[in-house]
Amino acid sequence: MLDKRQFYIDGQWVDPVEGKDFEVINPATEQPVAVISLGSSSDLDKAVAAAKVAFETWSETSVEDRAALIERVIKIYERRSAEMDDAIRLEMGAPAKFVREQQTPAGSGHFQATLEALKSHQWERPSPRGGSTLRDEPIGVCGLITPWNWPINQIAAKVAPALAAGCTMVLKPSEVAPLSAMLFAEILHEAGCPAGVFNLVNGDGLGVGAPMSSHQDIDMVSFTGSTRAGTSVSQNAAPTVKRVALELGGKSANLLFADADLETAVRTSVEGCFSNSGQSCDAPTRLLVERSVYDEAVTLAKRFAEETEVGNPEKDGDHIGPVVSQLQYDRIQGHIEAGLKDDNKLITGGPGKPEGLETGYYVRPTIFADVSNDMHVAREEIFGPVLAILPFDTEIDAIRIANDTPYGLAAYIQTGDPERANRVARKLRAGNVYINGAGIDYDVPFGGYKQSGNGREFGQFGLEDFLELKAITA
Template sequence: MTTHDLTVISAVEHPALPKKPFTGRHLIDGGWRDSLDGATFVRRSPAHGTLASVSAKGGADDVEAAVAAARRRFDDGRWSFTSGKQRAALLTRVAELIDRELERIALLETLESGKPISQARAEIEGAADLWRYAAALARTIHGDSHNSLGPDMLGFVLKEPVGVVSIVTPWNFPFLIVSQKLPFALAAGCTAVIKPSELTPSTTVILGELLLEAGLPDGVVNIVLGYGKPVGAVMTTHADVDMVSFTGSTAVGKTIVASAAASLKKVSLELGGKNPQVLFPDADLDSAIDAIVFGVYFNAGECCNSGSRIIVHKDIAEEVIERVVELSKKVPFGDPLHPDTKVGAIISPEHCRKIDGYVKTAAKDGAEIRLGGGELAVPGLPGQFYQPTVVANVTGVMSVAREEVFGPVLSVLTFDTLDEALILANASSYGLSAGVWSESVHTCLEFARRARAGTIWTNTWMDGFAELPFGGFKESGQGRELGRYGLEEFLEVKTLQMRLGQSRELWLNSR
């Protein structure tokens, strides 16, 4: 059915809905535990309003126990000194178990996050592929040797696991993002403590179940549920933690860097983005407009890689806006449990109000709301949804053009020349990804060389592969995930120098 010319999918009956909420507990040293103080918290479905999960609410003492377990297990070498073959075999078993539990994981992720069930299934499939890729990498870790240091010296460069890693993951892709981090850390030989978002804790708990079933030694992976304070704060400052891997907001990332400075922990950050797509007059508009609509509405725009702004040549700007508006009306918003739904619920009422605030401010500042611009009522569902929204006449100084809205809101800017397009594309504190649409390879290559972003897409948007590194420039983060670079994040380099025989000249010869 359509409401105000939008495509809206009403609530459906779903026989697979669980009869009772998922119960989540901490995984510490191989055992499932309630919080030491008995505290719990609940998560209600942002789409359906039903009680999705009841979880243990961790405190500082729970984190202490988890870090101590990870520290003991790393130091005793039961995981850090296993062979690459053994690690690879275990990671492969985990991937197989993820495949087996796909439907269970996807349903719970949909209930807690509000994303469409079809999208959740695809993400779980992608996560299993990441575990398999990390398994392949586990057997390839090696250093270097140097035999050109003279007749009596040999030099070696060793690659060793960094140690205990605190992994903090967000709510928008809870199972996929933990799978962008944990299997690479395990392939390197690290041990870990994980804190999933309090809004989407449960699929990480299921992953813990699968790790134990696969035979991971106790204490190698520990999971503490709860809130950023105190759980995340203790995990990122603890003296026995060697590295922090965090995905989330830039503001929190800066806090983690500041707190980690006291002990000079290694920090890997995947943060926000304000990602531009630049359209030249010779672009294939059919492909570009479809990609624009996908890029801004995928995961309801709650995505660091969201294509949240387009920079369009003035000669084609009006045509592009009109076609994007018309295609946006055809995107099915609504019940995330319906197989045809493409866009589900917004994660929380507070976030829905934040999205709407950006749109209202843009209109006040002189932008033109060409579509949407308000909450969306979905028949039969009490949750929060936001309309597909297109904002035109945007200038580079407006907050909707510069800041991460994290919702289904597209900002449209215009340009005359390539240089002007690059100025607009780079005029952001973020630098996660960018795209260019042109049939000229010269235009695409020049843009790719000059755009300040970690990923550049040409004539496509948001393709991803386990083999290719992911991460950003500027305030979009530091370090890389995925690919061989993602494995290297969890390794330290050690130099070993060996003198052969008794060839060393004495510095002080008293004879």
């Protein structure tokens, strides 16, 4: 079992002020693979103090110096990508191929997009009518709180722009999946990141997250996680009037029109929902189908779900793995049980584990059909491989159902009519709209409307989140 009980503070690995051991569990075996320490406000204070000192010099570095560091990080990250694959597979149970092709590459993808944004950004410019200078400056010391479901993706989406902006930072990764974060700290150290610029303190929300949100020497908190936890971050941060950037939950609608290539659209929809074992905030978990093709779509969805293989993350292939923890498994089972009580139809899956997978936090790929938008499985973010299928009659009806949610992170459209795709996309209250299976783009803004958060990440837009705008008038 790996001993990972130290924190990375001021350029070195240090012991916690007061050790509190916490086991990291492999979701596929239910056995511990590492032990970390859960930090406290005292550990956080040390890290913030180091970041505050480092900010005095790092904030004054040139674009060229910051770009050079990011280039070294990318090179080392790519060299150590196999280690990152192993870390993510162990800590969250993501299958080997999925980690290798999607989870790990997200890290270098964000750093590359940020590097391009850094080099092209106009740091000083004249005011619109002249007479003054507008100057972008780093916001200061940043607290970064990241989740377990896409661990290195969210770390890189915050650390890369913070470094590029000239900020210093303290990272609190999820205590459930901290191994990728600790490997990432090693990569930054090897790349020559100056002492105090990047610091890492493991811990839970109560011990480190809450003190970070309220810390008087932290100028910004960037948080990714549940809407409930994001609300707490905002409340804790309010007395210090620090900037808070939130990327939160979702219950994303996927609008499938009759003029789409039905088999391809349904397959893409099912795979998108079940990808990463359903543990994605922007997963298309509500499939809205035009009534004229509804029955056929349900039949296809059932077939594709039952063709979805669930298995050991160490095995190479296109299967899905377990969910991340016993707690997550139990929550998903509760949502499925609640779905069974509603007046809808369970067409495949259901409670319990897949046959032959009694050990590990495996969930049966599950689909509910004939769902109405007021039902539990249509309202709640389940965060597992559970799909709700709802019928609609008209384009207006589809848009109304899609927008009838407290969330607004993502939306999806499947149609053979480009004009309809663009028309509907403009009416959907979501930060990101994907048409006909389009994938992620690290250069475009990522973030949500309503209770899915505020601010935007990725590329130029992520960089701007970590900047203050100063006007100099002579």
